[in-house]
Structures are given as structure tokens and as C-alpha cells.
Amino acid sequence: MILLGKAPVNAGENVQIEGGLDAKGNAAKYIQYGGTVANDNSGTLKYVRVEYGGIPFSPDNEINGITFGGVGSGTTIDYVEVFRSGDDGFEWFGGTVNAKHLIAIGSVDDDFDTDNGFSGKIQFGIAQRYVTVADVSGSNAFESDNDKDGSDKLPKTSAVFSNMTLIGPYAADNTANVNANHQHAAQIRRNSSISILNSVFAGFAEGIYIDNSKVTTAGSTTANYTAGNLVFKNNIVYGSNKKGNEVKGDNATAKALFETKLRAENTFDATKFAVELITDPYKYASEFSNPGTPNFTVKAGSIAATGALFTDTKVTDAFFDKVTYRGAVGTEDWTAGWSNFDAGKMPYTTPGAVK
Numbered sequence: 001m002i003l004l005g006k007a008p009v010n011a012g013e014n015v016q017i018e019g020g021l022d023a024k025g026n027a028a029k030y031i032q033y034g035g036t037v038a039n040d041n042s043g044t045l046k047y048v049r050v051e052y053g054g055i056p057f058s059p060d061n062e063i064n065g066i067t068f069g070g071v072g073s074g075t076t077i078d079y080v081e082v083f084r085s086g087d088d089g090f091e092w093f094g095g096t097v098n099a100k101h102l103i104a105i106g107s108v109d110d111d112f113d114t115d116n117g118f119s120g121k122i123q124f125g126i127a128q129r130y131v132t133v134a135d136v137s138g139s140n141a142f143e144s145d146n147d148k149d150g151s152d153k154l155p156k157t158s159a160v161f162s163n164m165t166l167i168g169p170y171a172a173d174n175t176a177n178v179n180a181n182h183q184h185a186a187q188i189r190r191n192s193s194i195s196i197l198n199s200v201f202a203g204f205a206e207g208i209y210i211d212n213s214k215v216t217t218a219g220s221t222t223a224n225y226t227a228g229n230l231v232f233k234n235n236i237v238y239g240s241n242k243k244g245n246e247v248k249g250d251n252a253t254a255k256a257l258f259e260t261k262l263r264a265e266n267t268f269d270a271t272k273f274a275v276e277l278i279t280d281p282y283k284y285a286s287e288f289s290n291p292g293t294p295n296f297t298v299k300a301g302s303i304a305a306t307g308a309l310f311t312d313t314k315v316t317d318a319f320f321d322k323v324t325y326r327g328a329v330g331t332e333d334w335t336a337g338w339s340n341f342d343a344g345k346m347p348y349t350t351p352g353a354v355k
């Protein structure tokens, strides 16, 4: 699914969306996005599942489960699931759209990917990675660029995520069957200034990577963090030290610029996993091991059941529900009744069988 709007994008106006689409002789109508209308309205997407969408059409020319290109803040996105996308779950190229209640299950590539000046607000999002499924490009729960060149172009990628639950491929200290292309809980790179607060990450090969490897201004992703434009705060990062880098920089010098602050403002524990925080995080579709319906509600008494903070200016906006728990789901399961975790078994070929 590809939504294209007229909100600002740092690649300019009337940009062609990737994915090898057919312009049908009218590029402006069918394949271009980006403009000057911040509150542009691309309609409403509510209680929607996108199952088995997404494909790398050609290298660096991909269709995601849902692609948002320049989608504006007048658009409504709420209760949307992407199940087993062949590329990213959700990818935003610029735009200002906000969203709540997003689910990405078993994505091949990244779960929540932000580029080209996306500045929306997202609250309550779940990603669950499948142990054996990952992409040669490296699969991250969060991947973020200002743009592909790490430029200073405006608007900067400055989306704010709160109350996200990201379940990686590792359920414990075993590495059996884990696809080697699984990478970071978050790779924030190329001069991005996204922010992530009040969230739970658990079971990733590598942890939080503030990446200066492709930037046009020396150290700019790190500088975004130390200046407070990129906020990563009040999160729990468990079991994400398989390569000895639950906090990762390009080198020791770069890492020293941010490690103390990152550890002080978040909880890291390499010895614990999602089962400490989430009711039943490791159930998968029936064609995989450990089949069943996952339950992402927070475990009573766990450190995720309390501790959310909405004091940072990134999350004081009225858009954010001021819940007490960290992660995407409190005790009330908002995934119930509309999401699906075993789409391959749905009898869509029988008319009337799926209501």
C-alpha cells in the first residue's frame, strides 16, 4: 500500500516514489509526492490489515508494507497492521502524518523506517520479528535517515515515537536458527533526529546505534543527540548485546560522546528478555515454530508496567496519551478483535468466510 500526499519532504516537491510504479502517463497524479501542504489529508486508514505486501522491486527501490510519501497531518491512521511484509513494515518518506496503534509482524526488512524529513508523531506501535526472517540489507526495528546522503536538508527527519514495543528474534541467550541478517534495535543514522521514548526493546542482535558513518557534517547524528534534537529516553533495552554492542558508535571516540548519557537516560540489561516485561511475546504464525497468538500486554509488576514520562518537550503535545506504562500495550489489549497473527490460515478464497 502506497499513500502519497503533498506535505513537506526534504527531497523537494513532486518527488517520484520508489518501488518501480507505472506513471500511466501522468506522473503527478500517480507516482509523485511532496509539497507545501503540512496539513494535507490523504484520507483515513483505520482497522486495516496489509498482509504479505511489500517487495524489494529492485535494489534501493522498494515497496514496503505501507509506504507514506509526503502524507500530511490531516490524514487519520489508527489501528493498522502490516503482516509479513516482504520489505519494511512501515516506511515514511517525509510528511507530517501522525498515527496510533500500528503493528508490524514478521517484516523481512525494518519495522519502522523514517526518511526524508518525516516529522509525525507515533504512539502505541508493536513490532515482532520472526527468528528466521531477515533481509540482506540488515533488519532493524527502527532505521532512520535524514536522507540517503546524511545531508542537512530541511525539514529534518524528526518524528517522535512513544510507547513502542519491539520484540527481536532472541528470546533468550540462544542463537539457534536466528537469521544472521537481524541487526539493531535501532539504527539512527545519516543525520536523523528522530526521537523514541517510553518504549521497550528486547532480544536484538545489536542495541542502539547512533551512526555517524554517512554524514556530511562531522559527527552530526551524534551531535543531534547531544544537542537534544534526537531524544532517546526512558526506554528499556533488554537482551540486545549479542555482539557486545548494546550501545554502539562508529568507534570508541564516537561512542564516548553519547554512551554515558544514553545509559543514564534508559535501562539496559543484556541478561533479560521480553518475557520479563510482556505477557506472551513469542507466539508466531502456524508455518513457524512456536505457533499461536502473541499477547503483548504488559506484565503486572514488571518495570514496564509503570515509569512512562511525558515531561520531555518531545512528548508534551496533546496527541500523546499520558499513560503510565512503557511499551505499546497496557493491561487492555488493543490488538484484540481486528488484528491477525496467522494470515496464511485465513480462508480468503472462500467468499463470505471472512467477515
Ligand SMILES: [Ca+2]
Residues within 6 Å of the ligand: 062, 063, 064, 087, 088, 091, 109, 113
Ligand atoms: Ca524500504
Ligand SMILES: [Ca+2]
Residues within 6 Å of the ligand: 088, 109, 110, 113, 143
Ligand atoms: Ca529499510
Ligand SMILES: [Ca+2]
Residues within 6 Å of the ligand: 091, 113, 114, 115, 143, 145
Ligand atoms: Ca529507509
Ligand SMILES: [Ca+2]
Residues within 6 Å of the ligand: 109, 110, 135, 137, 138, 139, 140, 143
Ligand atoms: Ca534495512
